[in-house]
Amino acid sequence: MTEPEQLPYLKKIYPTLPAMLRKFDRFARKRAFMGKSVGEFERWRTETRTLLHELLGTEKMESSPAQPQLLSTTAVEGGITREHWRIQVEPEVWMTLFLLVPESADKTTSVFLCPPGHNGAGKYSVAGVRGYPPIDEKIDHYHYDYGLQLAKLGYVAACPDCRGFGERREDPADTTRLSEGLKGDCYRLAHMGEPLGISVIGMLTWDLARLIDWLEADARFDTQRLGALGFSGGGMQTLWLAALDDRVKMAAVSGYLYGYRDALLTLNSNCSCNYVPHLWEYLDMGDIASLIAPRPLWVQSCRDDRLNGPRGVVNVEEQVAIAHSAYRLLGAPDSILYEICPGTHQWHEEHLTENLAFLFTHSMT
Template sequence: MNTEHIAKYYTSIPGLADRFNRTAGQWGFQAASLEEYEAWKTSTRARLGELIGMTRMDMCDLRPELLESVQQENYRREKWLIQVEPDVWMPFYLLMPDGLQPGEKRPCMIAAHGHGTGGKLSPAGRTDIPALREPIAGAHLDYGVSFVQRGYIVLCPDARGFGERRESSGQGDEESVFLGSTCNQLNMMAISLGLSLTGMWTWDLTRLLDYIGTRQEIAQERIGCCGLSGGGLQTLWLAALDERVSCAVVSGYFYGYKDALLNLYNCSCNYVPRLWEAVDMGDIAALIAPRALLIETGDQDPLNGERGVDNVREQVEITAGAYRLTGAEDRFAHHIFAGGHVWNGGQTYKFVDRWLNE
């Protein structure tokens, strides 16, 4: 053997877990009245916007550009490009259902992608690309297509670090990098500038909402957002910080930070300096009340952490408190299904139809 066996390791994670127990959740939801809730919501949104770096982002003209248009069965898939910060560009697919009448306005869904999806390609159902067929089929990743086929106008954007927005450390056409991301490179650089990848993703989606506001075909009061995994992260933060989102579906991304992101290491895009001192996921979701929110959980999803669904239910109960306080219990649902880290959709389309399309 060319190395020396180490019989005992002196690790630091237990000490960080102890620090978590002593310091976490200082801005958590604890309101006992509507007045307290509104005050907490206002102050917490401002604090979180500062924490993730939203307040440091630079506004610019969108300069939308149509790059291509392809007719699909029952809808048209357009590829667009908008400027989200000066010389920072976001490509996205716009899925437009057939049969839209002059002057008609349709509800809209933003379909945010997660990891291992090729970015916007999976929600947009690009099974014509061989590398995507198995991921799309295995985890039901083409939820953007499911919504457009139900008559919604759908936008499927590339998040920073994915698809056409991969940085130098992950560019290329090999399948492993094509499906991968450059989250680590981006978040390391962002943190050093007082930003975060979470904040940049959220900012970009607020700019997509700005673009949606220019589309006459979209009913501006009926805008939703959905996503699996990293798409759930994007959906959670966008809906929490921007009230233009009327309905949110968070799939495979709702659990307590300690179990799921401290004891169980995940992608660097999940980590924001000092976030855990401030809030947990249930507190972030509490900012969405009284707007419609569905959380979807696989009972065998390994990302729930070692305590499984119990770790999820604790956070759901925090959020449920905000919905009870605002008298909007019927607008909040938690669907637990038998399965792993996949988009299930068992209650999703009925739920979204109720709050966006009826």
């Protein structure tokens, strides 16, 4: 069998991106908040949430009883119990999760949702499940075990598999192949959902809201001061959930809050889960973050994260500034914290205790 011939040498290519950048500049962000009063902002928030539910397709999602099932319990380091659950989020659609419960936890213990990002095998890296070399490597590289870090500090951490990850893969064979097993099936979900008007973000946001429903019904822990913390794709899920669901009382978004033009249009090979049809015509990411105000928001980015786009952290700072203007208008300018960390794309826990104190302090005001 002969080797295939090489492809033709192309001295020049003619890409579409420059034209799409011009279109972005012409058509984007036409529903940004332009008012001056709190009343105008609250009307904008209501109208914008309605618009986003339409764009995400969450109105097409189907309610169902949770039918929770405890699959196993495992004792892990520091007296923490790792509960393995499954709950139903739509008819015949199941979410699997690890619930990390410190031995001191009771009805006064706050809960954090800790959705996973990419390339970490879903909930396993976030919950710090070691003993699998590829997962160990991702935990060490990205500092990925933020769910376990929170549990060690005494919080209950809900670490779910989002659709397409971990036990929620579409193709069982993917779990036997290393690269596919670490990543997710977002492109499959996009191909199934978008022609029906349902985006991947819509599916993931719906599922996390159903997780809150179950935690509230379970009533073992304090969900009145519920938090959400996520890195990368987990930051994406945290951003959208907090923007659309006021039950999230505090949010931490790491490695995600950046402008769409630089980070998702110019860097257009990013995962399908980031893309919502027609979204850019209406809003940028800072506008979505504005919907969280005045609830406390901690944004974390890394100076050399390539996902920031070609202009670096300037692209993040611009979006934080958009959100900050909403916080100022609502009388909570100190309830948004922006942290720039050294290095490339990764979660940083160095100031976790202090920054959690910030979230809790401002959630009381």
